[in-house]
Amino acid sequence: MTHKTKLTVLTLCAALFMAGPAMAKPGTADKGKEIYNKRCTWCHGDEGAGDGAAMDRLNPPPRDFTSGNYKIKTSSFDEMTPSDDDVFRMIRDGMPGTAMPSWKELLSEQDMWDLVAYVKSFAGFDKPPAKAVDYGTQIASSAESIEKGKQLFEDGDRCVECHGKTGKGSAIKRLKGDAGERTWPRNLTKPWTFRGSNDPKDIFTRISTGIPGTEMPSFADPSSKKKLSVEERWHVANYVASLAKTDKAVNAENTVVKADMVEGELPATPDDERWEASTPTTFILVPQIIGEERFFRPSNDTITVRAMYNDKNVAMLLEWDDRTKSIPGDGDAEKLADAPIAEDGVAVQLPVVIPREMQKPYFGMGDAANPVNIWHWKSGSAGAPETTSLLSSKGFKEIEKRNAADVGLMSKASYDNGTWKVVMTRPLTTSAADKDIQFVEGKFIPVAFAAWDGSNFSEKGSKHTMTTWYWMLLKPATGSRPLVTALVIALLFLGGLLWWARSAGQATAAGNKY
Ligand code: HEC
Ligand code: HEC
Known part of the structure; x- marks a missing residue:
């Protein structure tokens, strides 16, 4: 392929990404391993245990893939396995507010699918997740929905307990991640720090699955005292999206x-x-x-x-x-x-x-x-x-x-x-x-x-x-x-x-x- 046609293909791929979610393609773990050893070990470690050379300097620390914890996923809260699309997305887009970079400029789409296959193998994930988040019917944002969401956010300190009254994460609570690292509740007024974007559908997903490996809980879990119905979660998602301080x-x-x-x-x-x-x-x-x-x-x-x-x-x-x-x-x-x-x-x-x-x-x-x-x-x-x-x-x-x-x-x-x-x-x-x-x-x-x-x-x-x-x-x-x-x-x-x-x-x- 000439340089020029390669560029055109890349541009086309980029256009496809923008047009909609990437379609899962089978990757090859062996090929993924080669790319991983070149690009990812510095942070994630040779054996995927999150213990690369850069580990000590990073907060949050690089993920230990052997733990099987995936934070930004669309599978159900009681299902650890992420979908291939979930892992692909984090590799392609990176995780804002952390050291995890976006790889879309450096790696081809196929490279990234190969990486998905390899990275998942560290935790022995070899089947797709059994259950995905149930989205019901999305409720569009409106003043009324936002107001309902605000009530639910505050009721019984549901979200306020950690994210504070104004969503800035200023509640006086000490939180830790599973690796023992200090974590902070997200400042919900700063959407550019969200790992998974502040599109209401993404927020809905996070409220439904929680953020595994952290204290951010699932509100779809029927055993949660503060659980929310599908409809209620859409209202809360619309409220959280409305908190964005765009002037800042x-x-x-x-x-x-x-x-x-x-x-x-x-x-x-x-x-x-x-x-x-x-x-x-x-x-x-x-x-x-x-x-x-x-x-x-x-x-x-x-x-x-x-x-x-x-x-x-x-x-x-x-x-x-x-x-x-x-x-x-x-x-x-x-x-x-x-x-x-x-x-x-x-x-x-x-x-x-x-x-x-x-x-x-x-x-x-x-x-x-x-x-x-x-x-x-x-x-x-x-x-x-x-x-x-x-x-x-x-x-x-x-x-x-x-x-x-x-x-x-x-x-x-x-x-x-x-x-x-x-x-x-x-x-x-x-x-x-x-x-x-x-x-x-x-x-x-x-x-x-x-x-x-x-x-x-x-x-x-x-x-x-x-x-x-x-x-x-x-x-x-x-x-x-x-x-x-x-x-x-x-x-x-x-x-x-x-x-x-x-x-x-x-x-x-x-x-x-x-
Ligand atoms: C400069 C350090 C760094 C490099 C290089 C790096 N990562 Fe990461 N990665 C991180 C950090 C830090 C996190 C954890 C972020 C968090 O917990 O919020 C992470 C998280 C992830 C996750 C977890 C996503 C989720 O939903 O939880 C995946 C998958 C991932 N990295 C894949 C890769 C792959 C594949 C490569 C190589 C192509 C790579 N990373 C290179 C720092 C890095
Ligand atoms: C027990 C504490 C706790 C409670 C209660 C809690 N959160 Fe969180 N939340 C967190 C923590 C900690 C994080 C950051 C996790 C991390 O390190 O990635 C977070 C992150 C988030 C994020 C960021 C998602 C992203 O893509 O980065 C959103 C949105 C969010 N919470 C919304 C909510 C909403 C809405 C509620 C109430 C329905 C809620 N949280 C209740 C602790 C909490």
Whole structure:
């Protein structure tokens, strides 16, 4: 086959996949073994026991195929064997939010069917499952169905027990997988982290089968005290699908936090309704892997930023989902953590001097030629209140800690059902222009963010998640010329920025993988 016809065939295959579910084809375990030994042993181990070289760095750990546990399957809850289609789908699409990659770019359809045959043989599965999930008749989503689903979700704490009142997974419960690994209930407002998609039919399937090997139970099991009928499961599935926070999805083209100019006082608290009027921008948080202690098991994944300014001050609202409020010394928090708990935190990084042109941003914590300011908020501990500190940094080794109050830098935080919100405010200008950024309108100001989840493997210091550099713009009152010029410059740099954002995306994938 020529390269070109191969490409055409591949494209055709891709089109077929998109058109509908793949049709099961018999694979050959012997051929699957060859591919497996080349592609899969690094994580899943030579004998399929989930003990490959990468094992220690991954959470969730690579699956032990000899256990026979398949999480995302359409066979009945009391049937361990997955269908060939189920296994094929996970190999083809990967499992979002875990290190399990999608193989559709690298392997042919036949390769993947061969792998299905080989992987299933580790648990001795040689027959198709005897029973599949009963879908009855699908109930289309509607306001009424969603409302019924919400009731069932909350009744007797059915789902709330683990997923929390708002579905963000913030219930105070300690959960483990069968391999003894720490697991977290899914944040149901973030559909891009679902292993099996948030299409109502997929959600219905998960509620019906549970997620084997984890504490997510089956609600089709007649012996379950909280069981649901087929009809009820459709309502719950429609409700869960409706929880998706689409405004918090990352749009790689949104690289600028736009601050509106307001008359009068700025909102000083996170829950001030005036924040609703400003445009949120959401960025990907990736694990910090540049500093001395590299970090591979992040829990925070995105941060949403809003900003406003008036004639005196600038204020930023930083918002991120964190299932645990980490307060060292706090009983509830300590019950949940595996390692000693550290404070939750968030930081904003800004250059001391706004670059005259949009320079290619630099990583790390500044350097001698490019000093930065870091505004760092920490949640405090049982005996001590939350704190805000100001750092002047010229790189990892040259950091000066200063008194935030001296420059009028202040924060206010709130935590509610799995979401932190922190407002940071500072005067536009300070008396130390050589040390502090002096904000001006109409210029693209580089800005980067970092977050710490103190309940996740004691994140502190250089162990945290972070964004790459983005921009912040204090939008001048409408119609001003400088903005037009600035926007033109911004467009010129957009290409470069998109590249940067994409590398950050890849860094996430890589960060999760290795
Ligand atoms: C970089 C590590 C990594 C590599 C390489 C990898 N996997 Fe996985 N795989 C994982 C992890 C981690 C999980 C478990 C995810 C979870 O439990 O949510 C997993 C789970 C699976 C599952 C279970 C699906 C289910 O429904 O439970 C299958 C099947 C699978 N992998 C097949 C493969 C095959 C076949 C290959 C090689 C072509 C492969 N994996 C390569 C990390 C990897
Ligand atoms: C005892 C705790 C517990 C209860 C009760 C529970 N869940 Fe879960 N749920 C989990 C855990 C843990 C996970 C993540 C499992 C994993 O690690 O993959 C999860 C994952 C999920 C997922 C993600 C599926 C995917 O494709 O990734 C959905 C959807 C879900 N649960 C819905 C529900 C609904 C709806 C209910 C109530 C009818 C419910 N859960 C009740 C613990 C629970």
